[in-house]
Amino acid sequence: MPPLSMARYWGGMLGFIIQRLLQSVGVMLAMSALVFIGVYAIGNPIDVLIAPDATQDIRAEVIRRYGLDLPLWQQYFAFLGRLLTGDFGRSLVFDIPVLELVMQRLPATLELALAAVLIGAFIGIPLGIYAGYRPHAVSSRAIMAVSVLGFSVPTFWVGLLLILTFAVNLGWLPAGDRGPTVEVFGIGWSFLTLEGLSYLALPALNLSLFKLAMMIRLARAGTREIMLTDTVKFARAAGLSELTILRRHVLRLISIPLVTVFGLEFASTLAFAVVTETIFSWPGVGKLIIDSITSLDRPVMVAYLVLVAFFFVVINLIVDLSYALLDPRLRRGRAA
């Protein structure tokens, strides 16, 4: 690219990034307002912040400290201010700052979700491309049947079956807890040891099934459509092998929608981890939120929701940016 258009390109990108950042802040504000209304205004805010067995003095103290006697909008801004400083309050059950609690549990969930999304992508995309390439083959129909099952069968049931098969009947893999972790950067990770991996395997597989189904479906639909285009015919006419066409042309073309879904799915995977973590007693934030719902530990609930919303927004932003990197047409469209 000549220097002038390069400058215009980056200028355009910068504007685009700023615009998307502002949008993200807007969504975060909206989400925080929703969480605030949901947990603080609909529920009783005193229940949110004070243990039911607290004394009258503590009650009065907390009401004053959190300004629960103030008008709603003032409370919201105070709430926002506390969020921005990372003050989510203390967990009623664990009696440590919520932020600390969530941060302790977060790596386990991130590891699980990442493993699941990667399994979904690295198995699902090739299978989907194959099913789209040979839509009428028996093997493709089998792949699609798996995808239909993955979509419709609830995650928790698949988890149970996995435990029943691999842990109870075959005894190959452990089915609960996280097992040993290796500390890197002060955070424990499972994937670094074989034993850790064996603990990670079943929950990750369980969580990945829905992503797998979705990746298969998307890759198949995209491939089917692209195989009929003149781009593929032209590549064939140039003597490219089918494998090269699939790898270089088709994969590249379907990667654009796949990246979007991949990103969005990562956010929803964090949410779905709730179920998987409960079944496999995986000590992540998902298990934490269920425990805090059943024990009415509402500061933890708020922190979790804001956190998921935050991840969601950040991932959306990353997806949008990588979109612009993957699709040259978009790049110019936005730069111009």
Add this chain to the structure above:
Amino acid sequence: MKAFWREYRENWVAVVALVVVVLVVLAALTAPIFAPQDPYDLAGLDLMDARRPPGFVGSGEYVHWLGTDAQGRDLLSAILYGLRISLQMGLVAGAVAMTLGAALGILSAHLGGWVEALVMRVVDLQLSFPAILLALVLVAVLGQGKSQLIIALVAAQYAYFARTAYGAATAERQKDYVEAASATPLPSWRVVLRHILPNCLPPLIVVGTVQVANAIALEATLSFLGLGLPPTEPSLGMLIANGFPYMMNGRAWISVYPGIALILLIVAINIVGDQIRDQFNPRLRR
């Protein structure tokens, strides 16, 4: 209608699925007649019968074809009654979500302006947000119970209907005959009822079928997590959860049979829904 059925019959998998759905619904409807035992009648339970394997003849002197659960309940009866509750929740939530969503979608397409902008923005935001999380939050905030659960399910699902109805209605709105009808002095609600609504129905039915299955699955998930219905009204999800602790020590049937019933129902509804969608979709016709 006849042609529709003829085309439907071509796919034998879909026919089997439809038969399964009909049978399951019938079984759920007639549960009080055919179930060997009333699982909610605590007086009829005997702890001596608890956790017995399939085929066991208990104190009631009849065969527990699917075994018994931890309370000594006949599992077959529990499943039949559980199906009733699961189906009921799925259908009610689906119907409410469909009505609400369709109304919102069609209205915002019809009214346009800021109503359209606001409603569709919220819908889009919600669609990109995992439904299960929303349901979790609502259950957490509202507490447990049938109506609370239905509210949570509706909140998690109405957006799909709104999006679908909106899409169909805007497509319809741009067609000539609707524009022509709008130009006549007919009241605009009549245009909506006579022209727009009927054309939104096919896609809504398709989404509706799948969403009923999703509602059942979501309800089961919430109940499994202990956030669904109270234990006095055990749906399939809770039956599965109740059996979960016994899975590790060889009494898998307590979870497995309710699970099979659930999966059968959900997968069958999904297959029927897929078939209807394919038949409504002119692009896939060959």
Add this chain to the structure above:
Amino acid sequence: MSDATLLQVRDLRTHFFTRAGVVRAVEGVSFSLQRGEILGLVGESGSGKSVTGFSLIGLVDPPGRIVSGSIRFDGQELVGLKQPEMRRLRGKRIAMVFQDPAATLNPVLTIGQQMALAVRAHGTTSEAAARDLAVRTLTRVGIPDAAARLDAYPHEFSGGMRQRVAIATALLHGPDLIIADEPTTALDVSIQAQILAEMQKLAKETGTALVWISHDLATVSSLADRLLVMYAGRIVESGRVGQVLRDPRHHYTRGLLDSLPATALPGEKLNQIPGTTPSLLSLPPGCPFAPRCPRADAVCATDPPDVVVADRLFRCHHPLGLAA
């Protein structure tokens, strides 16, 4: 077959097996092509001209397939050839250019990447050598500053330039035969003329034979040496361009010529062929053009014979220009 003959097609039949029935898109087509010759293949849409082109390069999409006939290319039989062997011919010795360059080029790969894939489809070549070949070929088809343009994406080119890129891709390995399926239809008229002239020049320079498929008789006749006129999957007339234009034998060819604006006087109404192209699903026996033909009579309900006079061929019971 003499050494000068590059391609000999005999009684080619390509059918599509659809749910509604068998579509006989190409029904008994025979022709031959000399090295370096430019053959114009003309017909309305649905006449089977594109399917003929795809049959030659072995790219008929299912549910279609070649059911019978023979395609001899430089002495080698292509019908029934295994796909890997066919693939080695494609791009190397038989190339193809399509109608819409916006649809043929991959929008998310640079021109250089796409051309490099085409170069490397036939033998391992270094990245640098592949780029070098691409630059040289792009320059040959008239793309200025080709080396700098190699890293551009298709959308950064104009329609005419994109088609030049596609043509350059077809020319990479110096093929013996290029099948061009309406390559100028999607372009502006002024650019059409440029591309036509350049294709003609390139073909003559390199000795590449061209099969130029078009519905536009005017374009083809300015370029081709010989014409094939197709109707309903069959060749109804063929011959040297001058002969066919000046002295058509088939009523369909006559109709096509009459509907050209150039032959009409200013202000005069353009002639149209009455009726529409028949459905290939339910073709009546006999001459397929009979329902639209001004001269049709009872004889036309039987299959017309192939009449070969000198180097011309036509299929008509009542040929024009001959005292019958």
